Amino acid sequence: MRIGVLTGGGDCPGLNAVIRAVTRKGIEAHGWEVLGFQNGWQGPLEGLTRPIGLDDVEDILARGGTILGSSRTNPFKVDGGVDRIRKVLADNGVDALVAIGGEDTLGVATKLHELGVNVVGVPKTIDNDLSATDFTFGFDTAVQIATDAIDRLHTTAESHDRVMVCEVMGRHAGWIATFAGMAGGADVILIPEEPFDVDDVCDRIRHRHLRGARFSIVVVAEGAIPKEGTMATLEAEVDQFGHVRLGGIGNLLQTEIEGRTGFETRVTILGHIQRGGTPTAYDRVLATRFGVEAIDAVHQGDFGTMVALRGPDIVRVPLADAVRELKTVDRRIYDAASVFFG
Numbered sequence: 001m002r003i004g005v006l007t008g009g010g011d012c013p014g015l016n017a018v019i020r021a022v023t024r025k026g027i028e029a030h031g032w033e034v035l036g037f038q039n040g041w042q043g044p045l046e047g048l049t050r051p052i053g054l055d056d057v058e059d060i061l062a063r064g065g066t067i068l069g070s071s072r073t074n075p076f077k078v079d080g081g082v083d084r085i086r087k088v089l090a091d092n093g094v095d096a097l098v099a100i101g102g103e104d105t106l107g108v109a110t111k112l113h114e115l116g117v118n119v120v121g122v123p124k125t126i127d128n129d130l131s132a133t134d135f136t137f138g139f140d141t142a143v144q145i146a147t148d149a150i151d152r153l154h155t156t157a158e159s160h161d162r163v164m165v166c167e168v169m170g171r172h173a174g175w176i177a178t179f180a181g182m183a184g185g186a187d188v189i190l191i192p193e194e195p196f197d198v199d200d201v202c203d204r205i206r207h208r209h210l211r212g213a214r215f216s217i218v219v220v221a222e223g224a225i226p227k228e229g230t231m232a233t234l235e236a237e238v239d240q241f242g243h244v245r246l247g248g249i250g251n252l253l254q255t256e257i258e259g260r261t262g263f264e265t266r267v268t269i270l271g272h273i274q275r276g277g278t279p280t281a282y283d284r285v286l287a288t289r290f291g292v293e294a295i296d297a298v299h300q301g302d303f304g305t306m307v308a309l310r311g312p313d314i315v316r317v318p319l320a321d322a323v324r325e326l327k328t329v330d331r332r333i334y335d336a337a338s339v340f341f342g
Contacts, residue, residue: 002033003298004094005052007066008040008073008105012124012138013279014287016060016067018100021291023057030299035092040071040101041108044085045078049092061284064277075108082115089117096298100124102136103323106306110319113304120297121306121319122290126274129173129326132317133308137287142169142274143179149270150184150217157215163205163257163265167250169274170221173328176274181219182337188216189337190253192223193328198253202260204342209263218257224249289314 005022007015019036026032034052037043050068060067075081089097096118099109102125109119123130126142146168157164166186168176174191181189188204190196205216250267258265279287286309293307293314305316 001030001095002035002093003295004035004037004044004049004089004092004097005068006037006040006043006097006099006101007068007070007124008099008101008108009070009124010072010102010126011065011070011275012126013064013141013275013277014137014283015065015070015100015124016057016063017137017279017284017287018122018124018291018294019052019067020057020060021288022098022295023052024054025292025295026298027054029295035094036068037097039069040073040105041075041085042071042073043068044088044097045073045075045081046084047088047091061288062278064275064279072104074104076111082112085112086117096120096303098122098294098298102127103130103326106130106319107323110304110323113319118298118301118303119319120294120303121322122294123306123308123322126176127170127173128175129171129328130322131325131327132306132322134311135286135309137283137290138275138279139175140282140286141277141280142176143183144280145274145277146176146180146219146270147183149268149273150180150186150219153217153268154185154215157217161214161264163216163218163261163263165218165220165250165253165257165265165267167220167222167267167269167271169270171223172326174221174224174334175329177219177221177224178329178334178337182333182340184217184219185340186217186219186337187213188218188341189334190218190220190224191329191334192221192225194334195225195227197227198256198260201253202257205257205261205263207342216263218253220249220253222249 038048128139
């Protein structure tokens with residue numbers, strides 16, 4: 001048997017750990033061949049392949065990124081895309097495909113399964129916004145990186161009596177902002193789920209200064225939006241999946257906060273730093289468990305499923321359940337963080 005594996009969407013700490021687990025269990029437990037498709041869905045669209053053997057995954061557990069490359073290619077936006085994928089899989093003798101990715105990658109996998117392609121999904125996103133799984137690998141690493149940055153911003157903010165705005169990733173869900181903001185002792189956390197009033201943000205900062213605080217830390221998710229009519233926003237382009245390319249809300253907040261309060265304000269946009277580098281131990285373990293379970297699903301012919309974390313257990317859920325809706329921040333967690341605002 002030959003199985004294919006691909007990584008789609010944004011790169012994420014832990015991708016290589018999944019590839020390693022899929023390869024080692026596939027080869028050592030079942031004697032299968034493993035074929036890597038390069039650059040996400042572009043690989044099976046254009047026949048971009050590379051065999052993966054045990055030597056190829058020997059030292060990749062702690063490596064960030066993905067040895068297969070990635071992209072945001074959407075085969076359903078390409079004329080004849082599905083037929084091309086079918087042909088490439090058939091020409092390469094691929095019996096099943098393990099697709100590692102987030103909402104968009106797994107959305108494509110879901111449609112392909114409905115069209116008869118043998119697919120098993122593995123959830124990946126630093127945003128932690130995939131339904132049907134408690135956590136996705138990459139999230140823990142991103143939160144730790146953001147928390148470290150906020151800790152460092154505290155010292156320079158206090159030294160210079162400044163307001164520091166830290167923009168983190170989070171398109172539609174503010175999991176990173178909420179967890180990192182809480183862990184880093186942020187004074188205001190702004191997330192996409194809760195449209196904000198910039199006047200309220202400034203009032204909280206003024207309140208801190210009135211009671212003697214010398215600085216304030218504002219953590220904002222890139223997808224956070226102001227309440228209608230309270231603050232100008234920027235226009236942005238969209239990708240092949242129709243998602244706006246975000247970034248810049250931190251700069252807008254810096255201008256608004258400094259102009260309205262008179263307090264010196266600086267912004268730090270973490271951007272792709274959150275995606276890169278070595279995955280945490282938690283993400284390595286979770287990614288490895290996901291990869292092992294994905295091979296078990298292939299071995300049992302349980303296609304059209306996604307491996308998921310439920311409590312301490314790795315389970316399988318229908319792919320359609322994973323992409324039906326985004327998992328937004330639990331209001332109870334955000335309420336706990338808001339106790340410390342202002």
